[in-house]
Structures are given as structure tokens and as C-alpha cells.
Amino acid sequence: xxxxxxxxxxLDNIRFxxxxxxxxxxxxxxxxxxxxxxxxxxxxxxxxxxxESIGVDWLGVxxxxxxxxxxxxxxxxxxxxxxxxxxxxxxxxVKSGITLTVCERANVxxxxxxxxxxxxxxxxxxxxETGMGRIGVSAAEAPTLAAHIERECPNLQLDGIFTxxxxxxxSDPAYTRAQIEHFKAIVGAIHAAIGRRVSLVHxxxxxxxxxxxxxxxDLVRPGVMVYGTYPDPGTPRTIPLKPGLSxxxxxxxxxxxxxxxxxxxxxxxxxxxxxxIATIPIGYADGFNRLFSNRGRVLINGRSYPxxxxxxxxxxMIDLGDETDVLVGDxxxxxxxxxxxxxxxxxxxxVLQTITYExxxxxxxxxxxVYK
Ligand SMILES: Cc1ncc(COP(=O)(O)O)c(C=O)c1O
Numbered sequence: 001x002x003x004x005x006x007x008x009x010x011l012d013n014i015r016f017x018x019x020x021x022x023x024x025x026x027x028x029x030x031x032x033x034x035x036x037x038x039x040x041x042x043x044x045x046x047x048x049x050x051x052e053s054i055g056v057d058w059l060g061v062x063x064x065x066x067x068x069x070x071x072x073x074x075x076x077x078x079x080x081x082x083x084x085x086x087x088x089x090x091x092x093x094v095k096s097g098i099t100l101t102v103c104e105r106a107n108v109x110x111x112x113x114x115x116x117x118x119x120x121x122x123x124x125x126x127x128x129e130t131g132m133g134r135i136g137v138s139a140a141e142a143p144t145l146a147a148h149i150e151r152e153c154p155n156l157q158l159d160g161i162f163t164x165x166x167x168x169x170x171s172d173p174a175y176t177r178a179q180i181e182h183f184k185a186i187v188g189a190i191h192a193a194i195g196r197r198v199s200l201v202h203x204x205x206x207x208x209x210x211x212x213x214x215x216x217x218d219l220v221r222p223g224v225m226v227y228g229t230y231p232d233p234g235t236p237r238t239i240p241l242k243p244g245l246s247x248x249x250x251x252x253x254x255x256x257x258x259x260x261x262x263x264x265x266x267x268x269x270x271x272x273x274x275x276x277i278a279t280i281p282i283g284y285a286d287g288f289n290r291l292f293s294n295r296g297r298v299l300i301n302g303r304s305y306p307x308x309x310x311x312x313x314x315x316x317m318i319d320l321g322d323e324t325d326v327l328v329g330d331x332x333x334x335x336x337x338x339x340x341x342x343x344x345x346x347x348x349x350x351v352l353q354t355i356t357y358e359x360x361x362x363x364x365x366x367x368x369x370v371y372k
Contacts (some may be wrong), residue, residue: 013242032058034223043359115155143193160200168207171234213227246336264309302339
């Protein structure tokens, strides 16, 4: 079957990446994979189904609707929402068996009240702030809040304590090493305050899975590496990864233009010679960023060609040169392999001055996902 613009999701490669993580962390430690933001653009339901079938222990989401979508699709794995819920979301979330994050007293009390009224029991994970500067109870207040949950909230069960590492992907490990030690000390103080050990203590995102074994603790929480990219070019490549997706379209129109002809909005590019121009049916509404205007490249039949003119909303133009054997309908690779050539997410991230996370997340819903 021929597709127009589509993202080919390499479930076999995602499986390979998960197997590599499992091999390194060992069979006892729990493995949570982050499937937020539609599994970083790869399809949350399909990736979660794969995860469930190969022994992943937990899934992580950012929002309640993301968690509910997985439950509606029949996913039964434990799901952690990485941040607190708003009051109106709490009952449906707990009823769906989605574990909530808590990090401040008013939110804890609201959750307790909702659970008592609905006669529900909820597992919660306490998020501690140790350097990310985003959400989390402070180190000083963490033991008191944990003791409050333990003693004053009979409908809540404190099942996890976690924090987040902002520079675990950095080639300089010093800050993250100190942060992990600080987090362990806070966890010790929480355990002393409640008189027992909480079962799931965790902090390791991809950077820490790759470079900080002391942070693996009871559970690891990788995201981006599951989808085949390293969080930063400087992160140690201790686990081999294969790309989770390719982005493909096809030539929709061909024309030969005379030297001096302008191409596209704003007339930003003029043909330096008589040349063949291909149009492709993908634009910034699909996530083919407008910053690629006159900058990026694509692959056709194993050869690399420059993008010329501005990226439009739905279409873009490619310079094929003064002679070509390219035909309407030929496959065009924007991310992925063609013959011996490859365009990686990391190359996109470099051109766009961003991170690979944004590259795959920004591939729009209009782009059909095709699962291999
Ligand atoms: C709380 C939390 N844990 C884990 C992850 C996964 O991080 P990464 O994709 O860098 O592995 C994220 C993603 O940002 C997160 O917010």
C-alpha cells in the first residue's frame, strides 16, 4: 500500500531500545517508560501495547486525558501521572487506576476528601524538588508532608517518592551526582518520619539511565531513549539505540523552471540555473518546521537534495538539479534512511536549534502513523 505523508513507527526498534534498557538495569528494578505527548509523537496506545507485551512495569503520562486514553484502549499496566491533578479530575483518575503525583498539602487534602466521598483508595507518589525548579515539595517540608499523608489521609497510600534531574544528560556529571545524593538523604528523612520504607523511590530519566547508575534506585523512568535518540549530543552512549520513526512523503508535482525563477512565498529563492523543482505534500502544519526554509535537505532514491524557498503550510519545494530521474510518486525521506544516506532526528534538532524531543513531538496529528 502506498501512503502519502506518513510517519513510519519502527516498533521493532522501540522494542530493541526497551530490551537494551532492561538488560542494563536488571530484571528486579521496575521499568517505567514515558508515553506522554502521544509517546513523543510515536503513538501512545501502540507503544503502550508493545510495552505491556514485553514486560515493562509502568507507564508515565503528563495529563489525565493521556492516562484515560490508555485505559480506554484496554491498557492495564500501572500508570503514573507525573504531576498533580486538578480537583475536578481526581475522581475519574483514581477510578481509572491512574496513580497521582502529589507535592503540596492543599492538593493532598483535596485528593483525600474526594477519595473519602467516593469511597476510593488512591496510591500516590510524592514529588520532591531537588534542583529542577518546576514542581515538588521542598526538601525541608517533604518529611512533614509525607507524615501528613501517612497519618491524616486514610484513603491515600504513599507508594512512591520521586524527583527530576534537569542535567542528567550533561557530559559533566557533577551536579547530577550531588543531586542524587541529596535526594537519597531526603528519602532517608521521609522514611524516618513515617517509620517505614516507601516501595518505589525513583529519579532516573534517560540521561540518568545512560550515565548515572547510582540514580537507578527502585524504578527508572526513561522517555526519549525509548524512541531511539540520546537526550543530548554529549550524553554517554552506554546503551545502543535505534530510531523509533521515519518521516516519509512522496513527490506530488515536478516542473522544470528557467534560471531566475522564484520559488514559494516571499520569493526568497531564485533558481541559479535551469533546474527541476519537486513539490512535496508536507508543510509546517504537519510539523515540517518553517525554519527549514532554504536550509534543510531531503532524501530521494538514496540521494540528498536541498529544500528551496519557504516551507508552506501543506507543501514544500525541493531542488533536483538540471537533470533528474525522479518521478512523481517517488518516496521522499525527511527523517530516516534512503540507500546509504540517513537524516536523523539529531540532524533536525541541530538545524532547528532544538532537542530531538521537540522534533518527534511536533510531527502533527495530520501525519498518519503507520506501524511496522
Ligand atoms: C517526570 C519525568 N520523568 C521522566 C521523564 C522522561 O525524561 P526523558 O525523556 O528525558 O528520558 C520526563 C520527561 O520529561 C518527566 O517529566
